[in-house]
Amino acid sequence: MPFLPSTRLMLFMLGSIGLITLPHAWHIPPILFGFFMLMLLWRLLAVWRPHYLPNRFAVFLLMLVGIGLLYSQQHSVFGRDAGTGLFVVALGLKLLEIHGKRDVYVIVYLAFIVAVTQFLYEESILMAFYILLVCGVLLATLITQNSQAPQTLPALKAAAAIILQSLPLALVLFVLFPRLEAPRWSWLDDDAQAKSGLSDTLEPGSIAELSLSPELVFRVKFDGELPPASQRYWRGPVYANTDGVRWTVPPVLGRENTPDQPVFSGPTYDYTLMMEPQKQHWVFALEMPAQFANGLRRNGLYQLISNKNPGDRAEYRISSSPTFNSGGISKSERRENLQLPGKPSEKIVELVKQLQGRPAGPELFIANLLQHFRQENFHYTLSPEAMPDKPIETFLFERRAGFCSHYATAFVYLLRVAEIPARVVGGYQGGQMNAVGGFLEIRQADAHAWAEAWLEGRGWVRFDPTAAVAPERIERGVDVDLQIASGMVNFSPVQFDARTLSWLQRSQQLWQSVDYNWQRWIINYDTANQQAFLQSLGIDNFIKLAYWLLSSVAVVGGVLSWRLLRTSRRRQDPALVLYRQFCNKLSKAGVDVDIGDGPQTIAARGKSARPDLAEQIEGITAIFIRLRYEAKADADDLQALKNLVGSIRV
Numbered sequence: 312m313p314f315l316p317s318t319r320l321m322l323f324m325l326g327s328i329g330l331i332t333l334p335h336a337w338h339i340p341p342i343l344f345g346f347f348m349l350m351l352l353w354r355l356l357a358v359w360r361p362h363y364l365p366n367r368f369a370v371f372l373l374m375l376v377g378i379g380l381l382y383s384q385q386h387s388v389f390g391r392d393a394g395t396g397l398f399v400v401a402l403g404l405k406l407l408e409i410h411g412k413r414d415v416y417v418i419v420y421l422a423f424i425v426a427v428t429q430f431l432y433e434e435s436i437l438m439a440f441y442i443l444l445v446c447g448v449l450l451a452t453l454i455t456q457n458s459q460a461p462q463t464l465p466a467l468k469a470a471a472a473i474i475l476q477s478l479p480l481a482l483v484l485f486v487l488f489p490r491l492e493a494p495r496w497s498w499l500d501d502d503a504q505a506k507s508g509l510s511d512t513l514e515p516g517s518i519a520e521l522s523l524s525p526e527l528v529f530r531v532k533f534d535g536e537l538p539p540a541s542q543r544y545w546r547g548p549v550y551a552n553t554d555g556v557r558w559t560v561p562p563v564l565g566r567e568n569t570p571d572q573p574v575f576s577g578p579t580y581d582y583t584l585m586m587e588p589q590k591q592h593w594v595f596a597l598e599m600p601a602q603f604a605n606g607l608r609r610n611g612l613y614q615l616i617s618n619k620n621p622g623d624r625a626e627y628r629i630s631s632s633p634t635f636n637s638g639g640i641s642k643s644e645r646r647e648n649l650q651l652p653g654k655p656s657e658k659i660v661e662l663v664k665q666l667q668g669r670p671a672g673p674e675l676f677i678a679n680l681l682q683h684f685r686q687e688n689f690h691y692t693l694s695p696e697a698m699p700d701k702p703i704e705t706f707l708f709e710r711r712a713g714f715c716s717h718y719a720t721a722f723v724y725l726l727r728v729a730e731i732p733a734r735v736v737g738g739y740q741g742g743q744m745n746a747v748g749g750f751l752e753i754r755q756a757d758a759h760a761w762a763e764a765w766l767e768g769r770g771w772v773r774f775d776p777t778a779a780v781a782p783e784r785i786e787r788g789v790d791v792d793l794q795i796a797s798g799m800v801n802f803s804p805v806q807f808d809a810r811t812l813s814w815l816q817r818s819q820q821l822w823q824s825v826d827y828n829w830q831r832w833i834i835n836y837d838t839a840n841q842q843a844f845l846q847s848l849g850i851d852n853f854i855k856l857a858y859w860l861l862s863s864v865a866v867v868g869g870v871l872s873w874r875l876l877r878t879s880r881r882r883q884d885p886a887l888v889l890y891r892q893f894c895n896k897l898s899k900a901g902v903d904v905d906i907g908d909g910p911q912t913i914a915a916r917g918k919s920a921r922p923d924l925a926e927q928i929e930g931i932t933a934i935f936i937r938l939r940y941e942a943k944a945d946a947d948d949l950q951a952l953k954n955l956v957g958s959i960r961v
Contacts, residue, residue: 319463320455321358324418325351327448328406331426332399334441338432339396340384346377350403370407377404395428415456422449434624436829447474476871483863487845487856490838508589509737509758513550513558515695515702518737519714522693524755527587528739529595530827532750534581538597540741541785542633544761544773545595545753547738549612555652556702558720558735560612573613573770575601577634585626585830592617595738595753597631598773604628605839613637613771626835637770640732648732648765655728656704663728673731673766677774680725684718684779687711691718691781715784718776719760732765736773740785747817748824759784886938886949893931893956900924900961910936924959931955 329351336344350373357364365373377400385393402421409415426442426449450470451463458466508521508528529545537543550558579601586594594607594615604627607615619625640648655663666679690712698705703721706713713721719735726733740759742751761775778785850856894904894913902920904913914932918925934952 317455318358320415320452321354323448323452323455323463323466324415324422325355325358325406327445327452328402328418328422328425330445331422331429331442331449332402334429334433334438335395335399335425339392339399343380343384343396343400346380347399347403350406354406365407367408370404373407374404377401391431395425395431398425398428412456416453419449419452434830434834436826443474447471450474476875479867479871480864483860483867485836486841487860487863489856490836490841508591508755509547509593510590511548511560513716513720513735513737513760514556515698515717516714518716518758518760519693519695521755521758522714526755528589528753528755528757529584529586530745530750530752531585531597531742532583532748537744537751538578538580538633541778542597543741543751544598544759544775545739545742546598546600546614546736547593547595548591548736549614549763550735550737551647552650553652553720553724561647573599573601573635573637575599575632575635577632579630579632581628581630583626583831584629585624585827585835586617587624588622590621592619592621594625594627594629596629598633598738599631599635600629601632601635602630624830624835626831626840635770636768639770640765645732645765648734649727649730651724651727656701658704658708659725659728662707663725666725666729673726673729673764676729676731677726677764680722681774681776681779684722684776689713689718689780691715691777691784715777716760718780719762722762722774722776726762726764734763736761736763745820745823745827747820748827750824750827752823884939886935886952889949889952889956890931890935890939893935893959896956896959896961897921897928927955927959 332344332347332351353363353365381393381396381400385396387393398421402418402425405414405418405421409418423446426446429438429442447467447470450473451466454466454469455463508526510517548560551561552559580597582597584594584596594617596603596615599613600609600615603609603615606618607627607629608618609615615629617625617627663676666676666683688711691714692712693714695706695713695717696710698710702717703724706717706721716735723733723735737758737760739753739757740761741757742753743757744750745752759777761773761777763771763773766772775785845851845856848859850859890910897913897917898904900917900921902913902917904916908916910932914928917928921928931952934948934955938948938952
């Protein structure tokens with residue numbers, strides 16, 4: 312007889328496999344996911360129509376089709392996407408050839424592997440709970456497979472109990488077992504999914520495109536007070552080279568060992584910064600980073616660079632001081648930051664003269680230029696008109712409406728015409744405070760561009776021409792949700808705290824706080840964080856770690872073993888207790904009562920040996936059978952049984 316799994320088992324298994332694979336609809340090519348769904352629906356139909364299952368030759372042809380689809384879509388079996396596609400296609404094909412219990416086990420174990428691959432794409436707490444639930448259903452499939460009389464609810468309860476019993480041991484292993492970091496060469500296998508954000512090229516409108524993106528960039532939790540809103544500049548790429556339209560990051564090789572390092576003064580802010588996955592190795596520190604964790608370096612443009620995989624979340628400890636002096640400037644730096652794409656127009660030269668450029672000194676010219684932006688009817692807008700030709704000149708003399716990048720590039724250009732070394736700095740400004748979790752959230756909509764000018768005796772000094780036109784942008788920050796909804800410039804309220812938030816905002820911030828702590832303490836529990844935690848417990852070598860690990864496993868295993876193996880002290884059935892008393896009395900009366908005998912057998916033997924007790928024996932047996940095996944037992948039957956058993960005298 313061919314092996315035919317029960318309908319209950321197949322529905323359990325197919326349902327759980329469908330749920331486990333569903334999130335991969337957004338991860339693997341649609342044609343591969345469609346091929347898997349075809350196999351799944353085919354097998355579901357065959358639950359009621361087994362003769363619809365393909366023969367071995369048809370399965371072989373389907374396998375060739377699956378291999379062809381994999382190769383056409385992935386061109387490899389290595390890497391995250393290719394490997395995930397391979398497992399999903401193999402799982403779909405295996406569903407069509409179930410010839411024995413071993414095949415059911417193989418399918419279930421393969422489904423567990425597919426479930427784990429979900430975390431290669433998403434590590435949120437919601438995904439963790441989702442996978443835990445569907446794995447519980449998959450575990451119930453194994454329980455159903457090994458049950459003599461399978462039932463749905465008991466199988467699910469048993470699966471939940473097994474998962475709950477395994478959690479303490481999983482927690483011990485998670486905390487104490489040595490972490491294994493992925494080798495750097497494996498970063499090459501990461502799927503290059505498009506991620507928005509700043510790039511090493513600044514073009515007209517490039518930052519304005521980010522102003523409507525709610526995508527989270529990083530979160531910051533300060534040890535003490537927050538810096539004032541006007542000082543929350545998160546430094547990123549520096550743009551020094553320009554062709555008149557585009558501004559690009561200059562080469563930074565060899566700048567790490569410049570003789571003049573920043574001299575810091577004033578208050579210092581200590582904080583923990585958690586970067587979300589991104590394209591570049593950039594870490595957006597509060598300007599200016601003074602001290603930073605291992606794995607970070609500050610390049611010659613004072614930007615922090617990480618040596619970690621940018622596609623992973625990472626957490627860093629940083630100290631910053633907004634007051635600093637960067638020192639002198641080399642000849643090559645001066646030349647680089649005075650570079651112009653060509654001879655400036657007569658209008659530009661006339662404007663520089665009008666603002667007292669060159670002879671009056673840089674400080675006066677900069678003050679006059681900022682005053683010019685304030686008084687000459689310039690506007691701050693998210694949707695400036697296109698300026699493909701001569702964008703700086705068009706912006707200054709015709710449009711007079713633009714985003715932060717328009718103001719920053721025009722400002723730097725005019726300073727260079729006035730022979731003041733200057734450059735554009737990209738990054739983020741402000742951030743939204745999560746009043747529930749006590750941390751700042753910086754999103755793509757907070758992207759910003761400002762300017763730096765080199766001044767004698769002060770070094771590189773930040774100037775933000777946007778603040779001259781729209782000071783609310785700097786002092787109050789961006790209201791991301793309202794700005795995205797309206798498509799227009801919107802600034803945050805002046806002051807708010809947890810008490811002034813609506814219940815919806817509080818709920819949203821509470822969830823963001825939960826997600827932040829999930830990312831910090833679970834997802835980012837890497838080798839460095841584990842070593843720091845273990846050292847706080849006094850575990851500073853492998854021998855101590857082995858003792859702790861073995862002892863913890865032994866304690867948890869011992870408790871679980873005691874819990875599973877101890878005799879269950881359940882309340883016994885009172886009818887069964889009374890019947891056992893009756894059997895003991897018959898034994899004393901000379902009646903042979905064996906353990907395996909049923910009530911009718913015991914009654915017949917009792918009446919034969921003791922005819923004088925026949926009436927009581929008959930009554931006790933009838934009531935016991937009714938109480939024990941019939942649903943229509945009377946409430947007074949138990950008392951009647953007790954009276955009859957008590958009436959027997961031997």
